[in-house]
Amino acid sequence: MKKLLSGSWLFDTDLNNMGIKNQIYLNKNIINNKDNYEKITVPSCWNSDPNLDRYEGICWYFKSFKINEFDKETSEFFIVFEGINYYSKIWLNGNFIGSHKGGFLPFRLKIDTKNISLNKINYLAVRVDNIRRKDAIPGKLFDWYNWGGIYRDVFYEILPKDRIKWMHIISSLQKNQANLKIIYRLTSVEPFSYNIKLKENIIKEGDIKPISDNGYFLIKIKNPKLWSPNHPALYHIEINLTNNKHYLREMFGIRAIKTKDSRLYLNNKQIKLYGVNLHEELIPFGRAIPIEERKKDLKNIKKLGFNAIRSAHYSHDESLLDLADELGILILEEIPVYWNIRYKNRETLKFAAQMIHDLIFRDYNHPSVIFWSVGNEIPIESIHCHRFILSLIRYAKKLDPYRLVSYVSSHFLSDHYRRKTDIAILNEYFGWYFLSVKNLNFILEMTRGISLCYNKPWFITEFGAGAKKGFHSNTLKKFSEEKQASIISRSIEIFNSKDWIAGWFIWIYRDFKSALRTNQYQNGFNRKGIVSEKNEAKLIAKIMPKIIKKSTPTRKFSFLSKLAFPLGFFFSYVFKIMDLANILQEKMMNKFYSKKKK
Secondary structure, three states, X not given: OEEEOOEEEEEEXXXXXOOOOOOOOOHHHHHHHHHHOEEEEXXXXXXXXXXXXXXXXEEEEEEEEEEOOOOOOOEEEEEEEOOEEOEXXXXXXXXXXXXXEOOOOOEEEEEOHHHOOEOOEEEEEEEEEOOOOOOOOOOOOOOOOOOOEEOOOEEEEEEEOOOEEEEEEEEEEEOOEEEEEEEEEEOOOXXXXXXXXXXXXXXXXXXXXXXXXXXXXXEEEEOOOEEOOOOEOOEEEEEEEHHHOOEEEEEEOEOOEEEEOOEEEEOOEEOOEEEEEEOOOEOOOEOOOOHHHHHHHHHHHHHOOOOEEEEOOOOOOHHHHHHHHHHOOEEEEEOOOEOOOOOOOHHHHHHHHHHHXXXXXXXXXXXXXXXXXXXXXXXXXXXXXXXXHHHHHHHHHHHOOOOEEEEEEOOOOOOOOHHHOOOEEEEOOEOOOEOOHXXXXXXXXXXXXXXXXXXXXXXXXXXOOOEOOOOOOOOOOOEOHHHHHHHHHHHHHHHHOOOOEEEEEEOOXXXXXOOOOOOOOOOOXXXXXXXXXXXXXXXXXHXXXXXXXXXXXXXXXXXXXHHHHHHHHHHHHHHHXXXXXXXXXXXXXXXXXXXXXO
């Protein structure tokens, strides 16, 4: 049984951080103070209120609800929060029941039965703090808006003690057959039945008698309908415990993703990704985007010709993935290891590892998800950073060996750790922050050569330019729609001309709020969207369907550009010497610290 607690809540700001000291979470205090509190809709972001537009601090949320049916002998009670930004502490009926940090993934709290009032009013109090901190992920500085609040759904769930905890579905292809491996975890050893449906037709069913509470079973499906952007076929699997004690239903798609040399393959067919980045933000909702608005976004993205989205720079609401599964859009997901965080700190690494674990665990069965990224624009040349990142990559591959894992780099010549990832990823802003798009081809070829990553596919995960909607210039002035269209269209032509670039993602679909962007064209927004914050199409969006697959003939590249790759290959050996120097430095540091400890 699941019951939504979303809707109208009581709300108050805590400017002086006195809420805990004054015990405002106690039932009697919630009742006595309720007339002094504002009302707020959950899910929402408090910054949607103009009076709290730039508020970073502490707020309290209060909700009362009744529990009419709950058998503590056979059932367990959970409260689930799909998303709170960033730190939260929770009380039920005056009793502290848990806390959480991290603003982008769901968490659940198992509630002790002594804290539940059956057939009476229960009072839930939630303290939310979105103050940025150096020891958080992301750290204190990031280039998006710090929305605060309970911005995704909240619900309570009553589950039988004997139940299916989760299942993961793995598919592989063999000629005209799909091989499915269904991995499951039970709370107790119970026999169960399963059925698999395509649309409403049962195509497989059977009974399983497990010998332990975790295991797997295998299923073969002949002539399967494969999931792809052009034909997003979806199956459903349902597992039922004997005597109908509990059932679990999951949606999945049969598809295989792999790389070979410098190419990407989906279902054994080469595919190129034509993608766009997307922040989880829509004015005036902030991150609490209604499902119908999300669907409009994805339908328009698909209509423009894109087949992929990078969900920057954190995990979005799972409804985005449900829609991507349904509409046929490939997804690159990412955790918010962003710019500079405390890479030296072991607790920070544990926190990041928990994030990638929770992300993979939540989204394992979504066929749209094909990449995991463990960081964006990080100082990978730092010893502490590359240790941190490579640890996360190994952990992600252990959790999910069936998807591609990498990190996003903005380094051209100095990043030689790409060799240790499944795919090579690069952010670049030629023509906007530096040089000209004319220089792009040469630098790309040089970068590939130096990285010694010519045996794996490359992806450009960010490129583009800013434009203020309605500002036009025939002379291509900065922040004009024409300047943006020129940079993006020329870059696309270069990327599409290279077989080893297996995909690209424009930065970004929609303009978004950022306190770092303050000039006359930006006014607190990052203006690199191909549509405005009001979803008004800019020039580049209008011409996108015509240019999205356009490429530049390689004969038009200069002689020097054609020499770039062999030059890069030559210089890679210079960087090998630098590698050895780094290793030597690491050993010396380890030796120094080991002596110091003694």
